Amino acid sequence: MTESAFSKPGPALVSARRQNTNARRVRLISQLLVHLLLIVGGIGVLIPFFWMVSSSLKPDWEIFQIPPAWIPEEPLWQNYAIVLTGHRPDAEGSRAGQGWSFMRFVWNTTYVTAWVLIGRLLTASLAAYGFARLRFPGRNALFIIMLTTMMVPSHVTMIPIYFIFKTLKTLDTYWPLVLPVWFGGGAFFIFLLRQFINSIPSDYDDAARIDGCGWFGVYWRIILPMAKPALGAVAIFSFMATWNDFMGPLIYISTMSKYTVAIGLHFFRNNASPAARPLWNLTMAASVVAMAPPLLLFFFAQRYYIQGVVVSGLKG
Amino acid sequence: MTSDSVVESVAAPSPKSFPLGRLARREALAGYLAIAPWLLGFLIFELGPLLTSLYLSFTKFDVLTNPQWVGLKNWDKMLFNDRLVWHSLKVTAIYSVGAVSLGLVLGLGLALLLNQKVRGLSFYRTVFYTPAVVSGAAVAMMWLLLLNPEVGVINRILALVGIEGPAWLFDRQWALPAFIIMSVWGVGGGMVLYLAALQGVPTELYDAAMIDGAGAWPKLWFVTLPMISPVIFFNLVMGIIGSFQVFTSAYIMTKGGPANATYFFVLGIYLNAFEFLKMGYASALAWMLALIILVLTLVAFRSSGRWVHYEGQIR
Numbered sequence: 001m002t003e004s005a006f007s008k009p010g011p012a013l014v015s016a017r018r019q020n021t022n023a024r025r026v027r028l029i030s031q032l033l034v035h036l037l038l039i040v041g042g043i044g045v046l047i048p049f050f051w052m053v054s055s056s057l058k059p060d061w062e063i064f065q066i067p068p069a070w071i072p073e074e075p076l077w078q079n080y081a082i083v084l085t086g087h088r089p090d091a092e093g094s095r096a097g098q099g100w101s102f103m104r105f106v107w108n109t110t111y112v113t114a115w116v117l118i119g120r121l122l123t124a125s126l127a128a129y130g131f132a133r134l135r136f137p138g139r140n141a142l143f144i145i146m147l148t149t150m151m152v153p154s155h156v157t158m159i160p161i162y163f164i165f166k167t168l169k170t171l172d173t174y175w176p177l178v179l180p181v182w183f184g185g186g187a188f189f190i191f192l193l194r195q196f197i198n199s200i201p202s203d204y205d206d207a208a209r210i211d212g213c214g215w216f217g218v219y220w221r222i223i224l225p226m227a228k229p230a231l232g233a234v235a236i237f238s239f240m241a242t243w244n245d246f247m248g249p250l251i252y253i254s255t256m257s258k259y260t261v262a263i264g265l266h267f268f269r270n271n272a273s274p275a276a277r278p279l280w281n282l283t284m285a286a287s288v289v290a291m292a293p294p295l296l297l298f299f300f301a302q303r304y305y306i307q308g309v310v311v312s313g314l315k316g
Numbered sequence: 317m318t319s320d321s322v323v324e325s326v327a328a329p330s331p332k333s334f335p336l337g338r339l340a341r342r343e344a345l346a347g348y349l350a351i352a353p354w355l356l357g358f359l360i361f362e363l364g365p366l367l368t369s370l371y372l373s374f375t376k377f378d379v380l381t382n383p384q385w386v387g388l389k390n391w392d393k394m395l396f397n398d399r400l401v402w403h404s405l406k407v408t409a410i411y412s413v414g415a416v417s418l419g420l421v422l423g424l425g426l427a428l429l430l431n432q433k434v435r436g437l438s439f440y441r442t443v444f445y446t447p448a449v450v451s452g453a454a455v456a457m458m459w460l461l462l463l464n465p466e467v468g469v470i471n472r473i474l475a476l477v478g479i480e481g482p483a484w485l486f487d488r489q490w491a492l493p494a495f496i497i498m499s500v501w502g503v504g505g506g507m508v509l510y511l512a513a514l515q516g517v518p519t520e521l522y523d524a525a526m527i528d529g530a531g532a533w534p535k536l537w538f539v540t541l542p543m544i545s546p547v548i549f550f551n552l553v554m555g556i557i558g559s560f561q562v563f564t565s566a567y568i569m570t571k572g573g574p575a576n577a578t579y580f581f582v583l584g585i586y587l588n589a590f591e592f593l594k595m596g597y598a599s600a601l602a603w604m605l606a607l608i609i610l611v612l613t614l615v616a617f618r619s620s621g622r623w624v625h626y627e628g629q630i631r
Contacts, residue, residue: 034429041426042443045501049446051469052458063467123353130350134343142351149362153561153609155585156602159372159595160365183357190354215346244452246564251590262453266568269457280467283457290454298449302442305449309508 056080056284063280079285083268097272097282102289104257105264108174112260113242115178120185120238121231127184128193129219133205143194150187162251176252177245189234196230197223233308236301240294261290373600378593390600400579401601405608408581411492412559415499419555420548423506428536430507431514441508448505456568459498460485485570491577498565506551513544542625549624553616557609581605 050070055063057075082088086101130136131143165176184190204226205218213221224231246262253259259267265286273279298305348355373390375383394401426444430437447455462468463484471481482490517540525535541548563582566572572579572587585605589598 031432031434034432034434038426038429038434038440042440045443045447045504047469048458048462048501051462055461068467068469068472123357127351127354130347134347134350135340136344136347139347142355146354146358149358151610151613152362152366153557153602153606155561155582156369156599156606157362157365158585159589159599159602160368161361162589163368164360164365180357180361182353183361184351184354215343215350219350240449240451244450244454246452246567247586250567262564265453265457269460269568280461284461287454287457291450294449295446298446299442306441306445306508309505 052284053288055280056288058281060279060281076281079281080289083282083286083289097268097279100256100264100268100272100286102261102264102268102286105259105261106289106293108258109243109260109262112174112177113239115174116181116242117235117238119178119182120189121235122185123182124185124189124234125193125224125227125231126219127190128197129223131190132194132197133202133218133223134215146187146190150191158247158251165252171252172254172258173252174258177242177248185234185238189238192234193227193230196227200226229304229307232301232304236297236305236308239297243294265290369599369602372596373603375596377595377599379595380593383596386596390597394597394600394604400576400584401604403576404579404581404584407492407577407579408560408562411495411499411562411580412556414493414496415559416552416555418496418500419503419506420552422500423503423551424510424548426503426507427510427514428540430511441504441511444504445508446504447502448508451502452564453568455498456565459494459565460569463494485578486574488575488577491570491574495562495565495578499559506555509547509551510544513547514540517543543627545624546626549616549620553613556612556616560605560609560612 054069054071056079057077058069058072059076062069062072078089082097083100084103086097086099086104088098131139131146161176161180165171168175170176200223204222208218208222244262245260246266249260249263250266253263256267265283268286269278269283272282372383374385374387376386376389377383430440434440462470465471465481465483465486468484470484474481484490484494521539521543522535525539530538561582562580563586566578566580566583567586570578572583581601582605585598585601588594588601
């Protein structure tokens with residue numbers, strides 16, 4: 001016996017240790033179970049994306065192959081070239097997708113999204129500043145009215161607004177998609193920004209006022225720079241909403257060269273195939289193109305994004 | 317943005333001393349200028365159209381000729397003589413119940429799993445949140461392929477385990493469940509909110525519960541759920557409102573079919589307005605939608621007092 005009597009664990013200690021290892025085992029198993037569930041769920045979430053990308057790289061025949069290939073035998077990058085440019089390099093091949101340039105649609109959508117973004121950031125922050133910082137008669141009543149407009153679904157105002165733009169002879173232009181946003185940018189965004197501005201100490205305003213800043217100066221030099229996180233959240237949500245908007249362009253845009261990505265996809269699927277047969281591979285390539293900008297924005301600005309989601313309570 | 321923060325913000329310090337001095341007058345002027353764009357927008361793009369569409373709902377209006385006053389005819393037809401309206405409400409309600417309840421259970425379940433101090437939390441969170449980032453037409457296209465009975469991956473996977481999958485969007489019974497499955501794919505959006513709420517529950521409460529001898533389930537039931545009930549409530553309300561506005565996926569994927577199985581309410585509004593050019597009738601439908609959403613919101617807020625716990629609220 002080399003061990004001394006002291007280092008020999010007593011029976012009580014042994015059972016405690018056993019319990020301890022038991023608890024540890026239970027904890028390990030439950031951790032494994034948690035990971036197993038999360039991995040299975042995660043795969044379920046990712047399979048649709050994977051299948052979309054995989055299909056976008058297949059030739060037409062491979063889409064219909066049984067059993068299906070998870071990964072195309074030879075990725076056909078040409079599909080992306082076709083949907084982006086609207087030209088088919090294979091002259092003798094089918095004319096499917098000819099003339100449908102998603103590069104054009106992406107540019108159109110970017111253009112609309114940018115104008116919407118600028119208008120919303122400027123006018124919503126201005127209104128939010130007014131409601132948060134400036135005192136004027138009727139402020140609280142107007143604020144409550146603004147809050148109640150959040151409950152009105154846009155479908156109620158959609159028809160009269162359509163006739164406003166019809167009267168202005170601006171159907172089939174981007175005006176109907178952009179102009180309304182320049183008038184306050186939406187009650188929800190004003191509310192979000194106002195809540196944030198309220199959390200900025202007003203000492204900054206006072207100091208700037210004493211240094212001779214006017215009301216607009218306070219907005220421009222103090223409030224806007226300090227509200228950057230909230231403005232970032234507004235920008236991200238605004239981008240996503242406009243980029244993915246379908247009903248607006250569907251109602252107002254009718255010329256193909258003005259299509260946004262969303263309606264471009266829809267009409268591409270319905271009209272681009274001369275054989276009236278779904279062009280799954282090209283449609284999926286176009287869908288990947290349409291999804292790429294929001295996804296890239298999400299992956300690169302993830303921290304701000306999730307922060308913004310949590311702060312605003314918007315699910316995205 | 318929970319309901320108590322709304323109340324708090326409405327009760328913000330009100331302007332006191334009027335009539336105004338010179339400085340105060342300047343401030344008031346600046347204030348009106350600052351909110352002027354919104355105020356104009358409210359009049360031109362909210363209030364005006366709202367009243368106009370109420371007027372239009374009492375007219376026959378086919379765009380080509382001027383609106384003709386028809387009294388309550390549209391409302392009468394909508395409420396009593398148009399079976400499609402009630403059918404579309406039923407479709408929307410079934411979808412709403414399915415999507416919102418599954419969204420609650422699965423979103424909260426995922427958040428609880430992620431809240432177990434798992435490794436790689438941010439990785440999982442990113443993965444589950446990704447579907448919430450994309451929406452609209454591209455997602456609809458993707459699901460059209462996934463759900464396709466011949467070439468779609470869903471039926472292929474079902475076949476692997478020996479199940480012959482249904483025709484999904486081509487099958488009256490399965491088209492609406494397919495939409496609910498699509499919504500389940502996006503539960504990560506709610507999950508992120510639940511997770512943030514879970515991480516905000518003070519650990520003292522769990523310690524206290526443990527000292528009182530509470531196990532995992534009592535802790536969940538008596539500590540966690542009450543503490544995050546405002547977020548659950550908020551998600552429920554937004555989820556119901558959102559499910560009453562489903563349009564893009566329905567328009568692209570089924571256009572209401574087969575046999576009107578996916579004839580969502582907003583789809584009906586759009587089709588009546590811009591494809592059948594029945595602007596008056598569509599306006600009545602739109603007003604009905606607004607009233608439904610208003611009632612649902614009010615009911616939700618009325619009921620919330622009974623089960624939503626606001627920390628720091630004096631009862």
